[in-house]
Amino acid sequence: MKFSNLLLFYFILWPSLTYAEEPHDASPACARFRVHLAQELPAEKVDDPTLRNRPFTGELEKAINGWKERIEFLQDDTERARWLQCIRQFVFLDTNKNGIPDWTALVDGRPSRTLFPLDPDIDGDGVPNLFDPDPYDNTDGLPHGVIPAHLSLTGESGLWQKKLWLDLGILAINHTDEHLADTLATIYSTLQLDSVRKWKREVRGINVLYAFGHRSPEMEAAAYHPTANAISIPGRGGFGGNHLSTTQKCKFASSILHELGHALLFGIVSSDELREKAVDSGGWNLPPISNNNIWSPIFFESLNVQKAKVVSDYARTNVHEWFAESFAAYIWNKEQSSISDCQQLHHGQVSKKLKVWFETLLTRAQTRTL
Secondary structure: OOOOOOOOOOOOOOOOOOOOOOOOOOOOOOEEOOOOOOOOOOOOOOOOHHHOOOOOOHHHHHHHHHHOOOOHHHHOHHHHHHHHHHHHOOOOOOOOOOOOOOEEEEEOOEEEEEEEEOOOOOOOOOOOHHHOOOOOOOOOOOOOOOOOHHHOOOHHHHHHHHHHHHHHOOEEEEOOOOOOHHHHHHHHHHHOOHHHHHHHOOOOOOOEEEEOOOOOOOOOOOEEEHHHOEEEEOOHHHHOOOOOOHHHHHHHHHHHHHHHHHHHHHHHOOHHHHHHHHHHHHOOOOOOOOOOOOOOHHHHOOOOOOOOOOOOHHHHOOHHHHHHHHHHHHHHHHOHHHOHHHOOOOOOOOOHHHHHHHHHHHHHHHOOOO
16 A cells, blocks of 8 residues: 555556465476465475366356456466466366365456466365465364464464454464564554444455555555455565554554555445546546446556545545545545544545545445345
């Protein structure tokens, strides 16, 4: 997220997910995401000639065609062929034979080099992949409702992990970095703001907090990943220490509000409604949408109307970022009395039309379980 033109947030700008399992090859065709570090990915791959001409799902084919001119590795014939050959080894796998493919190459609405688990329980043992110490072996058995040992944090971070899990249903886990108690505490207090807690438990758009080593508070304070229902944030390595200053906590809280805006958008806003409000309240010049697709390319053009009033320069990046930036500014200004330590961090004011719309969305979110 961008704070006062200081930070950049790459969730929408880059076609490849940055929370991916990093492959050993410097230029991989594709790589699978590892949901936790306690278990390595299976080494075996499918090498079946019958898969070479097997058609992909219509959704994936449509996405490849729609994003071909916008995603670099799809533009190059050789790279695209390598990618197609690679993903064919995985997208037809169905370990537990339940009709749900183990992996998908369509991540966060776009073709991706990162294959994310499509089946939430790949081995079919009744334990979700994230909670399963070995998500590819169905001999496991774990009690429900507790944080399993392979994901448990220790010390003060562990205490905040438990509070987030028990009170808000959000699981914070380490991946390529270690969570800090200060960041988890800041997230907890942000989610307890009146304007957030009333709807957060009903809109299950954020279930996991990943700590990733590549996250930097100077460049990427956080990123929301709809396919994973997750937010990735910097950890100890990203912040370069064990504690955050008051300024860092304030900026980080602001970034979390931005990501909550993304989660709210994907949870309850249709593409038609988003287009209508962006045109009417944001000054965007958008053509009609032929189908209900929140990932439509029209939402990824920059705002070229210079006189349009937006809360930040970053809000001009595209419609998704305009919504998230506006939502964060709206909540921040509304909750000033609850975040008195952060008075030095200012946000632009949203228009009356946007305030009315956001209030409608928050009311809608409180009455829906998605």
